[in-house]
Amino acid sequence: MSIQSLLDRFCLSHSLHFRSFWVNLVCAFYFAIVLNLGLWRYIFTRMDFDWGINAYIVCITVPLFLFLLFFLILCLINVPYVGKIVVIPILLVSSVANYAMFDLGITIDAEMIQNVLETTSREAMELVTFKAIAWIVITGIIPAYLLCITRIDYLPRRQEIIHRAIVFAGALILIAVTVFAGVKQYYFFRHANRALSTLVNPFNIFRAAQRNFRNQSLAEHDFVRLDPDAKRIGPVRDKPSVFILMVGETARADHWSLNGYGKDTNADLKKEDVISFKNVYSCATSTTISLPCMFSHKARKDFSTKEARYTENLVDLLKQTGYDVIWLENDEGSKGVANRITEVRLDLSKNKRYCANESCFDEILLDGLDERLSNIKQDTVIVLHTMGSHGPAYYLRYPDAQRKFKPTCDSSDVHGCDPEGLVNAYDNTIHYTSFVIARTIDALKKVPHLNPGLIYVSDHGESLGEDGVFLHGYNYSIAPDGQKHVPFILWMSDGMKKEGGYNYSCLAKKADADEFSHDNLFHTVLGMMGVGTKIYDKSLDMFDSCRAGASAAEATAK
Ligand SMILES: [Zn+2]
Structure with missing residues:
Protein backbone atom coordinates (compact mmCIF):
# COMPACT_ATOMS: atom_id res chain seq x y z
CA MET A 1 0.00 0.00 0.00
CA GLU A 220 33.95 16.89 15.04
CA HIS A 221 36.85 18.37 13.10
CA ASP A 222 40.15 18.06 14.92
CA PHE A 223 40.86 21.32 16.67
CA VAL A 224 44.09 22.91 15.47
CA ARG A 225 46.54 24.14 18.09
CA LEU A 226 48.85 26.80 16.70
CA ASP A 227 51.93 26.05 18.75
CA PRO A 228 51.72 24.10 22.02
CA ASP A 229 55.32 25.17 22.74
CA ALA A 230 54.69 28.91 22.44
CA LYS A 231 55.86 30.75 25.53
CA ARG A 232 56.72 34.15 26.87
CA ILE A 233 60.32 35.12 26.46
CA GLY A 234 62.46 38.17 26.88
CA PRO A 235 63.62 40.03 29.97
CA VAL A 236 61.71 39.84 33.23
CA ARG A 237 59.34 42.81 33.39
CA ASP A 238 59.45 45.22 36.27
CA LYS A 239 55.75 46.05 35.82
CA PRO A 240 52.85 44.11 34.32
CA SER A 241 52.04 45.21 30.80
CA VAL A 242 48.52 45.96 29.67
CA PHE A 243 47.73 46.08 26.00
CA ILE A 244 44.41 47.25 24.62
CA LEU A 245 43.47 46.16 21.14
CA MET A 246 40.55 48.24 19.94
CA VAL A 247 38.80 46.69 16.98
CA GLY A 248 37.08 49.40 14.99
CA GLU A 249 33.90 48.99 12.97
CA THR A 250 33.35 50.42 9.49
CA ALA A 251 35.96 53.21 9.84
CA ARG A 252 37.62 54.30 6.62
CA ALA A 253 41.13 55.70 6.78
CA ASP A 254 40.63 58.63 4.42
CA HIS A 255 38.09 60.24 6.78
CA TRP A 256 40.67 60.58 9.56
CA SER A 257 42.27 64.01 9.81
CA LEU A 258 45.43 62.29 11.13
CA ASN A 259 45.65 60.81 7.63
CA GLY A 260 45.14 64.17 5.92
CA TYR A 261 41.32 64.41 5.74
CA GLY A 262 40.19 68.01 5.38
CA LYS A 263 37.72 68.01 8.30
CA ASP A 264 39.02 67.88 11.85
CA THR A 265 37.66 64.41 12.68
CA ASN A 266 40.50 63.55 15.11
CA ALA A 267 40.35 66.62 17.34
CA ASP A 268 40.74 64.55 20.53
CA LEU A 269 43.20 62.02 19.26
CA LYS A 270 45.64 64.51 17.74
CA LYS A 271 46.43 65.75 21.26
CA GLU A 272 47.71 62.31 22.18
CA ASP A 273 51.14 60.94 21.33
CA VAL A 274 49.80 58.54 18.74
CA ILE A 275 51.11 57.29 15.43
CA SER A 276 48.67 56.80 12.59
CA PHE A 277 49.70 54.16 10.07
CA LYS A 278 48.34 55.69 6.91
CA ASN A 279 48.42 52.81 4.46
CA VAL A 280 46.73 49.82 6.07
CA TYR A 281 44.30 47.53 4.22
CA SER A 282 41.66 45.21 5.60
CA CYS A 283 41.41 41.46 5.12
CA ALA A 284 37.86 41.66 3.83
CA THR A 285 34.98 44.10 3.43
CA SER A 286 32.67 42.56 6.03
CA THR A 287 32.91 41.94 9.78
CA THR A 288 32.12 38.25 9.40
CA ILE A 289 35.31 37.60 7.45
CA SER A 290 37.55 40.45 8.55
CA LEU A 291 37.24 39.91 12.28
CA PRO A 292 38.40 36.27 12.44
CA CYS A 293 40.95 37.03 9.71
CA MET A 294 42.52 39.86 11.75
CA PHE A 295 43.18 37.44 14.62
CA SER A 296 44.27 34.57 12.39
CA HIS A 297 47.89 33.59 11.69
CA LYS A 298 46.84 33.09 8.07
CA ALA A 299 47.30 35.83 5.52
CA ARG A 300 44.28 37.12 3.60
CA LYS A 301 44.99 35.02 0.52
CA ASP A 302 45.01 31.76 2.55
CA PHE A 303 42.35 32.63 5.12
CA SER A 304 39.12 30.65 5.41
CA THR A 305 36.36 31.42 7.95
CA LYS A 306 35.53 27.70 8.14
CA GLU A 307 39.09 26.79 9.09
CA ALA A 308 39.20 29.65 11.59
CA ARG A 309 36.33 28.03 13.51
CA TYR A 310 38.47 25.08 14.52
CA THR A 311 41.84 26.82 14.72
CA GLU A 312 43.42 28.79 17.55
CA ASN A 313 44.01 32.46 16.98
CA LEU A 314 45.94 35.40 18.43
CA VAL A 315 43.94 35.66 21.66
CA ASP A 316 44.36 31.91 22.29
CA LEU A 317 48.14 32.20 21.95
CA LEU A 318 48.23 35.21 24.28
CA LYS A 319 46.19 33.30 26.85
CA GLN A 320 48.38 30.22 26.47
CA THR A 321 51.50 32.27 27.15
CA GLY A 322 50.23 33.67 30.43
CA TYR A 323 48.27 36.79 29.50
CA ASP A 324 44.96 37.46 31.12
CA VAL A 325 42.86 38.04 27.99
CA ILE A 326 39.42 39.61 28.09
CA TRP A 327 37.10 40.58 25.24
CA LEU A 328 34.58 43.39 25.82
CA GLU A 329 31.89 43.30 23.17
CA ASN A 330 29.80 46.22 21.94
CA ASP A 331 29.29 45.18 18.31
CA GLU A 332 27.79 42.05 16.82
CA GLY A 333 29.83 39.42 18.63
CA SER A 334 33.36 38.12 18.26
CA LYS A 335 32.48 35.82 15.33
CA GLY A 336 34.03 32.93 17.24
CA VAL A 337 37.35 34.65 17.92
CA ALA A 338 36.73 34.88 21.67
CA ASN A 339 35.25 31.37 22.04
CA ARG A 340 37.98 30.22 24.41
CA ILE A 341 38.61 33.41 26.38
CA THR A 342 36.47 35.56 28.67
CA GLU A 343 33.98 37.50 26.57
CA VAL A 344 31.83 40.14 28.22
CA ARG A 345 28.81 41.16 26.20
CA LEU A 346 27.81 44.60 27.42
CA ASP A 347 24.27 44.47 28.61
CA LEU A 348 22.43 47.34 27.02
CA SER A 349 19.40 46.99 29.24
CA LYS A 350 21.50 47.80 32.29
CA ASN A 351 23.09 50.97 31.05
CA LYS A 352 20.59 53.67 30.20
CA ARG A 353 23.31 56.33 30.04
CA TYR A 354 24.97 54.89 26.93
CA CYS A 355 22.37 52.56 25.47
CA ALA A 356 19.22 53.14 23.46
CA ASN A 357 17.66 51.84 20.26
CA GLU A 358 19.11 48.37 20.89
CA SER A 359 22.69 49.55 20.71
CA CYS A 360 25.17 51.33 22.95
CA PHE A 361 27.58 54.18 22.33
CA ASP A 362 31.16 52.96 22.47
CA GLU A 363 31.81 54.89 25.68
CA ILE A 364 30.14 51.95 27.43
CA LEU A 365 33.44 50.13 26.82
CA LEU A 366 35.10 52.67 29.13
CA ASP A 367 32.51 52.17 31.86
CA GLY A 368 34.43 50.58 34.72
CA LEU A 369 37.68 50.51 32.72
CA ASP A 370 39.55 52.68 35.30
CA GLU A 371 38.68 50.23 38.03
CA ARG A 372 39.52 47.22 35.86
CA LEU A 373 42.93 48.73 35.04
CA SER A 374 43.76 49.68 38.62
CA ASN A 375 43.09 46.07 39.70
CA ILE A 376 45.41 44.53 37.11
CA LYS A 377 48.26 42.61 38.69
CA GLN A 378 49.41 40.40 35.81
CA ASP A 379 50.13 40.95 32.13
CA THR A 380 46.81 41.60 30.47
CA VAL A 381 45.36 42.03 27.01
CA ILE A 382 41.94 43.66 26.63
CA VAL A 383 40.11 43.58 23.30
CA LEU A 384 37.50 46.31 22.91
CA HIS A 385 35.17 45.46 20.05
CA THR A 386 33.53 48.75 19.16
CA MET A 387 30.31 49.63 17.36
CA GLY A 388 32.25 52.45 15.65
CA SER A 389 30.63 53.74 12.47
CA HIS A 390 28.22 50.87 11.89
CA GLY A 391 25.74 51.98 9.22
CA PRO A 392 23.41 52.76 7.76
CA ALA A 393 22.13 54.63 10.85
CA TYR A 394 25.35 56.61 11.37
CA TYR A 395 23.40 59.28 13.26
CA LEU A 396 22.67 56.75 16.04
CA ARG A 397 26.34 55.96 16.67
CA TYR A 398 27.28 59.11 18.64
CA PRO A 399 25.75 61.14 21.44
CA ASP A 400 24.35 64.54 20.62
CA ALA A 401 27.32 66.32 22.24
CA GLN A 402 29.59 64.74 19.60
CA ARG A 403 27.52 66.01 16.68
CA LYS A 404 30.29 68.24 15.43
CA PHE A 405 29.66 68.34 11.70
CA LYS A 406 26.25 69.66 10.64
CA PRO A 407 23.77 69.36 9.06
CA THR A 408 23.49 65.59 9.42
CA CYS A 409 21.21 63.18 7.68
CA ASP A 410 19.37 61.54 10.58
CA SER A 411 17.97 58.62 8.64
CA SER A 412 18.89 55.06 7.68
CA ASP A 413 17.82 55.73 4.12
CA VAL A 414 21.28 56.56 2.84
CA HIS A 415 20.00 56.76 -0.72
CA GLY A 416 17.52 59.41 0.33
CA CYS A 417 20.09 61.42 2.33
CA ASP A 418 21.69 64.41 0.76
CA PRO A 419 25.39 63.52 0.29
CA GLU A 420 26.69 66.29 2.57
CA GLY A 421 24.38 65.31 5.46
CA LEU A 422 25.33 61.67 5.08
CA VAL A 423 29.07 62.37 5.13
CA ASN A 424 28.64 64.72 8.10
CA ALA A 425 26.84 62.00 10.07
CA TYR A 426 29.56 59.51 9.14
CA ASP A 427 32.32 61.98 10.05
CA ASN A 428 30.69 62.48 13.45
CA THR A 429 31.05 58.73 14.03
CA ILE A 430 34.78 59.05 13.28
CA HIS A 431 35.03 62.09 15.54
CA TYR A 432 33.35 60.10 18.30
CA THR A 433 35.53 57.02 17.72
CA SER A 434 38.57 59.29 17.95
CA PHE A 435 37.19 60.68 21.23
CA VAL A 436 36.70 57.15 22.63
CA ILE A 437 40.25 56.12 21.67
CA ALA A 438 41.62 59.29 23.33
CA ARG A 439 39.64 58.61 26.51
CA THR A 440 40.96 55.02 26.53
CA ILE A 441 44.52 56.32 26.25
CA ASP A 442 43.79 58.75 29.09
CA ALA A 443 42.65 55.81 31.22
CA LEU A 444 45.87 53.97 30.37
CA LYS A 445 47.95 56.99 31.40
CA LYS A 446 46.48 56.84 34.88
CA VAL A 447 47.97 53.47 35.82
CA PRO A 448 51.62 54.03 36.84
CA HIS A 449 51.91 50.47 38.12
CA LEU A 450 51.50 49.16 34.54
CA ASN A 451 53.26 49.43 31.18
CA PRO A 452 50.35 50.15 28.85
CA GLY A 453 49.99 50.29 25.08
CA LEU A 454 47.14 50.45 22.57
CA ILE A 455 46.43 49.63 18.95
CA TYR A 456 43.23 50.66 17.22
CA VAL A 457 42.45 49.15 13.84
CA SER A 458 39.16 48.99 11.94
CA ASP A 459 37.76 45.75 10.53
CA HIS A 460 36.90 47.28 7.14
CA GLY A 461 35.84 50.60 5.66
CA GLU A 462 32.63 51.93 4.14
CA SER A 463 31.32 53.39 0.91
CA LEU A 464 29.48 56.67 1.28
CA GLY A 465 27.81 56.97 -2.09
CA GLU A 466 30.86 57.27 -4.35
CA ASP A 467 29.74 55.97 -7.76
CA GLY A 468 26.38 55.12 -6.21
CA VAL A 469 27.94 52.57 -3.81
CA PHE A 470 26.92 52.57 -0.13
CA LEU A 471 27.77 50.52 2.97
CA HIS A 472 30.28 47.65 2.62
CA GLY A 473 30.54 43.95 1.87
CA TYR A 474 31.58 44.21 -1.78
CA ASN A 475 33.60 41.42 -3.30
CA TYR A 476 37.19 42.23 -2.32
CA SER A 477 38.53 42.21 -5.86
CA ILE A 478 36.11 44.91 -6.99
CA ALA A 479 35.51 46.73 -3.69
CA PRO A 480 36.27 50.45 -3.72
CA ASP A 481 39.27 51.61 -1.69
CA GLY A 482 36.95 53.19 0.90
CA GLN A 483 35.83 49.71 1.99
CA LYS A 484 39.39 48.34 2.35
CA HIS A 485 41.63 51.23 3.45
CA VAL A 486 41.40 51.27 7.25
CA PRO A 487 42.76 53.44 10.08
CA PHE A 488 45.47 51.96 12.32
CA ILE A 489 46.52 53.88 15.44
CA LEU A 490 49.37 53.07 17.81
CA TRP A 491 49.98 54.49 21.26
CA MET A 492 52.69 53.32 23.64
CA SER A 493 53.50 54.45 27.14
CA ASP A 494 57.11 55.43 27.82
CA GLY A 495 57.40 52.24 29.85
CA MET A 496 56.35 50.06 26.93
CA LYS A 497 58.61 51.93 24.50
CA LYS A 498 61.57 51.50 26.82
CA GLU A 499 60.89 47.90 27.65
CA GLY A 500 60.45 46.89 23.98
CA GLY A 501 63.32 49.13 22.84
CA TYR A 502 61.07 50.94 20.37
CA ASN A 503 62.25 53.93 18.39
CA TYR A 504 59.05 55.99 18.10
CA SER A 505 60.30 58.31 15.37
CA CYS A 506 61.33 55.28 13.32
CA LEU A 507 57.79 53.93 13.74
CA ALA A 508 56.32 57.30 12.71
CA LYS A 509 58.35 57.24 9.50
CA LYS A 510 57.24 53.69 8.73
CA ALA A 511 53.64 54.72 9.42
CA ASP A 512 53.82 57.36 6.68
CA ALA A 513 55.81 55.44 4.11
CA ASP A 514 55.07 51.72 4.30
CA GLU A 515 51.99 49.75 3.34
CA PHE A 516 50.52 47.18 5.70
CA SER A 517 47.41 45.05 6.05
CA HIS A 518 45.50 42.98 8.58
CA ASP A 519 48.00 40.20 7.71
CA ASN A 520 50.52 42.10 9.87
CA LEU A 521 48.41 42.37 13.01
CA PHE A 522 48.95 38.83 14.33
CA HIS A 523 52.74 38.97 14.09
CA THR A 524 52.99 42.59 15.24
CA VAL A 525 51.06 41.88 18.46
CA LEU A 526 53.07 38.70 19.12
CA GLY A 527 56.25 40.77 18.71
CA MET A 528 54.99 43.49 21.07
CA MET A 529 53.85 40.99 23.68
CA GLY A 530 57.09 38.99 23.57
CA VAL A 531 55.50 35.70 22.57
CA GLY A 532 58.08 33.24 21.35
CA THR A 533 56.58 30.87 18.81
CA LYS A 534 57.57 29.12 15.63
CA ILE A 535 54.69 30.71 13.74
CA TYR A 536 55.86 34.26 14.40
CA ASP A 537 56.94 35.83 11.09
CA LYS A 538 59.37 38.69 11.64
CA SER A 539 58.87 39.94 8.09
CA LEU A 540 55.20 40.62 8.91
CA ASP A 541 55.90 42.38 12.24
CA MET A 542 55.23 46.05 11.46
CA PHE A 543 57.41 47.29 14.30
CA ASP A 544 60.31 44.88 14.08
CA SER A 545 62.77 47.10 12.25
CA CYS A 546 62.18 49.91 14.78
CA ARG A 547 63.22 47.82 17.77
CA ALA A 548 66.63 48.11 19.38
CA GLY A 549 68.23 44.72 18.74
CA ALA A 550 66.36 41.55 17.97
CA SER A 551 62.91 41.18 19.49
CA ALA A 552 62.23 38.46 21.98
CA ALA A 553 59.92 36.71 19.56
CA GLU A 554 62.47 36.94 16.79
CA ALA A 555 65.12 35.42 19.05
CA THR A 556 62.98 32.31 19.37
CA ALA A 557 62.02 32.28 15.73
CA LYS A 558 65.70 31.97 14.76
ZN1 LIG B 1 32.40 45.43 10.41
Missing part, protein backbone atom coordinates in the same frame (compact mmCIF):
# COMPACT_ATOMS: atom_id res chain seq x y z
CA SER A 2 1.49 3.35 -1.03
CA ILE A 3 1.87 6.31 1.35
CA GLN A 4 -0.62 8.21 -0.80
CA SER A 5 -3.27 5.51 -0.45
CA LEU A 6 -2.61 5.34 3.31
CA LEU A 7 -3.07 9.08 3.44
CA ASP A 8 -6.27 8.80 1.41
CA ARG A 9 -7.60 6.13 3.75
CA PHE A 10 -6.69 8.11 6.85
CA CYS A 11 -8.33 11.18 5.49
CA LEU A 12 -11.56 9.20 5.13
CA SER A 13 -13.22 10.61 2.07
CA HIS A 14 -12.44 13.51 -0.16
CA SER A 15 -15.34 15.64 0.99
CA LEU A 16 -13.68 18.79 -0.39
CA HIS A 17 -12.27 19.17 -3.84
CA PHE A 18 -10.52 22.06 -5.53
CA ARG A 19 -8.38 22.68 -8.58
CA SER A 20 -4.66 22.49 -7.87
CA PHE A 21 -4.26 26.19 -8.74
CA TRP A 22 -6.61 27.24 -5.90
CA VAL A 23 -5.04 24.82 -3.44
CA ASN A 24 -1.61 26.24 -4.19
CA LEU A 25 -2.91 29.80 -3.90
CA VAL A 26 -4.62 29.22 -0.53
CA CYS A 27 -1.66 27.24 0.87
CA ALA A 28 0.78 29.96 -0.27
CA PHE A 29 -1.32 32.60 1.46
CA TYR A 30 -1.56 30.50 4.60
CA PHE A 31 2.18 29.82 4.79
CA ALA A 32 3.13 33.41 3.95
CA ILE A 33 0.69 35.22 6.21
CA VAL A 34 -0.70 33.02 9.01
CA LEU A 35 2.36 30.86 9.64
CA ASN A 36 4.60 33.94 9.68
CA LEU A 37 2.83 36.00 12.33
CA GLY A 38 6.10 36.30 14.26
CA LEU A 39 7.79 37.81 11.23
CA TRP A 40 4.99 40.31 10.54
CA ARG A 41 4.88 41.43 14.16
CA TYR A 42 8.66 41.92 14.09
CA ILE A 43 8.49 44.05 10.94
CA PHE A 44 5.50 46.17 11.98
CA THR A 45 6.79 46.88 15.49
CA ARG A 46 10.24 47.83 14.29
CA MET A 47 9.24 49.80 11.26
CA ASP A 48 9.84 53.52 11.56
CA PHE A 49 6.84 54.96 9.73
CA ASP A 50 8.54 58.36 9.68
CA TRP A 51 10.53 56.75 6.88
CA GLY A 52 7.51 57.63 4.76
CA ILE A 53 6.75 55.81 1.54
CA ASN A 54 9.78 53.52 2.05
CA ALA A 55 8.20 52.03 5.19
CA TYR A 56 5.01 51.20 3.29
CA ILE A 57 7.01 49.72 0.42
CA VAL A 58 8.66 47.25 2.85
CA CYS A 59 5.33 46.45 4.53
CA ILE A 60 3.70 45.66 1.18
CA THR A 61 6.50 44.10 -0.86
CA VAL A 62 7.84 41.70 1.79
CA PRO A 63 4.52 39.86 2.37
CA LEU A 64 3.81 39.91 -1.37
CA PHE A 65 7.24 38.51 -2.16
CA LEU A 66 6.86 35.75 0.41
CA PHE A 67 3.39 34.84 -0.86
CA LEU A 68 4.65 34.61 -4.45
CA LEU A 69 7.67 32.61 -3.37
CA PHE A 70 5.50 30.05 -1.57
CA PHE A 71 3.22 29.91 -4.58
CA LEU A 72 6.16 29.17 -6.89
CA ILE A 73 7.45 26.45 -4.59
CA LEU A 74 3.99 24.88 -4.31
CA CYS A 75 3.63 24.95 -8.11
CA LEU A 76 6.77 22.80 -8.21
CA ILE A 77 6.09 20.35 -5.39
CA ASN A 78 2.31 20.05 -5.29
CA VAL A 79 2.02 17.23 -7.82
CA PRO A 80 0.01 13.98 -7.54
CA TYR A 81 1.34 11.47 -4.98
CA VAL A 82 3.91 13.93 -3.63
CA GLY A 83 2.27 17.26 -2.77
CA LYS A 84 0.36 16.41 0.43
CA ILE A 85 3.12 14.13 1.72
CA VAL A 86 5.58 17.02 1.59
CA VAL A 87 3.30 19.94 2.46
CA ILE A 88 1.43 18.50 5.47
CA PRO A 89 4.50 17.74 7.64
CA ILE A 90 6.00 21.16 6.80
CA LEU A 91 2.70 22.81 7.71
CA LEU A 92 2.63 21.06 11.10
CA VAL A 93 6.26 21.89 11.91
CA SER A 94 5.73 25.49 10.77
CA SER A 95 2.72 25.80 13.05
CA VAL A 96 4.81 24.74 16.07
CA ALA A 97 7.65 27.08 15.05
CA ASN A 98 5.21 29.94 14.52
CA TYR A 99 3.84 29.44 18.04
CA ALA A 100 7.35 29.23 19.52
CA MET A 101 8.38 32.46 17.80
CA PHE A 102 5.19 34.42 18.27
CA ASP A 103 4.19 33.42 21.78
CA LEU A 104 7.44 32.32 23.39
CA GLY A 105 9.74 34.73 21.53
CA ILE A 106 12.06 31.86 20.56
CA THR A 107 14.54 32.40 17.74
CA ILE A 108 14.92 29.51 15.35
CA ASP A 109 18.66 29.13 14.86
CA ALA A 110 21.29 26.39 14.92
CA GLU A 111 21.51 26.51 18.73
CA MET A 112 17.73 26.15 19.02
CA ILE A 113 17.79 23.05 16.82
CA GLN A 114 20.51 21.65 19.10
CA ASN A 115 18.36 22.47 22.15
CA VAL A 116 15.41 20.67 20.60
CA LEU A 117 17.57 17.63 19.86
CA GLU A 118 18.84 17.57 23.42
CA THR A 119 15.53 18.33 25.15
CA THR A 120 14.42 15.73 27.64
CA SER A 121 10.79 14.58 27.67
CA ARG A 122 10.31 16.36 31.02
CA GLU A 123 11.51 19.67 29.56
CA ALA A 124 9.29 19.14 26.52
CA MET A 125 6.24 18.42 28.66
CA GLU A 126 6.70 21.69 30.54
CA LEU A 127 6.16 23.51 27.25
CA VAL A 128 2.89 21.73 26.55
CA THR A 129 0.28 24.16 27.81
CA PHE A 130 -3.39 24.55 26.93
CA LYS A 131 -2.50 27.64 24.93
CA ALA A 132 0.22 25.79 23.00
CA ILE A 133 -2.15 22.91 22.19
CA ALA A 134 -4.94 25.30 21.13
CA TRP A 135 -2.55 27.27 18.94
CA ILE A 136 -1.16 24.19 17.22
CA VAL A 137 -4.58 22.58 16.78
CA ILE A 138 -6.03 25.74 15.23
CA THR A 139 -3.11 26.77 13.04
CA GLY A 140 -1.56 23.36 12.36
CA ILE A 141 -3.68 20.28 12.84
CA ILE A 142 -7.03 21.62 11.52
CA PRO A 143 -5.54 23.17 8.35
CA ALA A 144 -3.46 20.01 7.82
CA TYR A 145 -6.61 17.91 8.16
CA LEU A 146 -8.51 20.16 5.74
CA LEU A 147 -5.71 19.78 3.23
CA CYS A 148 -5.72 16.05 3.84
CA ILE A 149 -9.42 15.62 3.05
CA THR A 150 -9.28 17.90 0.05
CA ARG A 151 -9.25 16.14 -3.27
CA ILE A 152 -6.91 18.08 -5.51
CA ASP A 153 -8.21 18.08 -9.05
CA TYR A 154 -5.49 18.10 -11.69
CA LEU A 155 -6.02 18.71 -15.39
CA PRO A 156 -4.92 16.02 -17.80
CA ARG A 157 -1.13 15.79 -17.46
CA ARG A 158 -0.17 17.75 -20.58
CA GLN A 159 -2.71 20.49 -19.88
CA GLU A 160 -1.71 20.64 -16.21
CA ILE A 161 1.95 21.10 -17.16
CA ILE A 162 1.17 23.88 -19.66
CA HIS A 163 -1.21 25.59 -17.24
CA ARG A 164 1.32 25.44 -14.42
CA ALA A 165 4.14 26.70 -16.62
CA ILE A 166 2.06 29.77 -17.56
CA VAL A 167 1.08 30.43 -13.93
CA PHE A 168 4.68 29.85 -12.82
CA ALA A 169 6.01 32.33 -15.37
CA GLY A 170 3.39 34.89 -14.32
CA ALA A 171 4.36 34.52 -10.64
CA LEU A 172 8.02 34.81 -11.56
CA ILE A 173 7.37 38.10 -13.37
CA LEU A 174 5.41 39.40 -10.37
CA ILE A 175 8.29 38.41 -8.06
CA ALA A 176 10.74 40.28 -10.27
CA VAL A 177 8.52 43.38 -10.16
CA THR A 178 8.16 43.09 -6.36
CA VAL A 179 11.92 42.73 -5.86
CA PHE A 180 12.60 45.63 -8.17
CA ALA A 181 10.11 47.80 -6.28
CA GLY A 182 11.27 46.99 -2.76
CA VAL A 183 14.76 45.54 -2.68
CA LYS A 184 16.51 48.82 -1.78
CA GLN A 185 14.20 49.54 1.15
CA TYR A 186 14.23 45.89 2.27
CA TYR A 187 18.03 45.84 2.25
CA PHE A 188 18.24 48.87 4.53
CA PHE A 189 15.56 47.63 6.88
CA ARG A 190 17.29 44.24 7.01
CA HIS A 191 20.66 45.90 7.70
CA ALA A 192 19.31 47.47 10.88
CA ASN A 193 17.22 44.44 11.86
CA ARG A 194 19.51 41.47 11.56
CA ALA A 195 17.13 39.01 13.20
CA LEU A 196 14.77 39.28 10.22
CA SER A 197 16.15 36.27 8.35
CA THR A 198 15.76 34.03 11.43
CA LEU A 199 12.01 34.70 11.43
CA VAL A 200 10.95 33.63 7.94
CA ASN A 201 9.07 30.42 8.57
CA PRO A 202 9.77 27.63 7.54
CA PHE A 203 12.97 28.65 5.73
CA ASN A 204 14.48 29.51 9.12
CA ILE A 205 13.96 25.89 10.21
CA PHE A 206 15.74 24.49 7.15
CA ARG A 207 18.53 27.05 7.50
CA ALA A 208 18.97 26.41 11.22
CA ALA A 209 19.00 22.64 10.66
CA GLN A 210 21.60 23.01 7.93
CA ARG A 211 23.74 25.26 10.17
CA ASN A 212 23.35 22.90 13.08
CA PHE A 213 24.55 20.06 10.85
CA ARG A 214 27.50 22.18 9.71
CA ASN A 215 28.37 23.11 13.32
CA GLN A 216 28.26 19.47 14.32
CA SER A 217 30.56 18.48 11.50
CA LEU A 218 32.90 21.36 12.39
CA ALA A 219 32.84 20.35 16.05
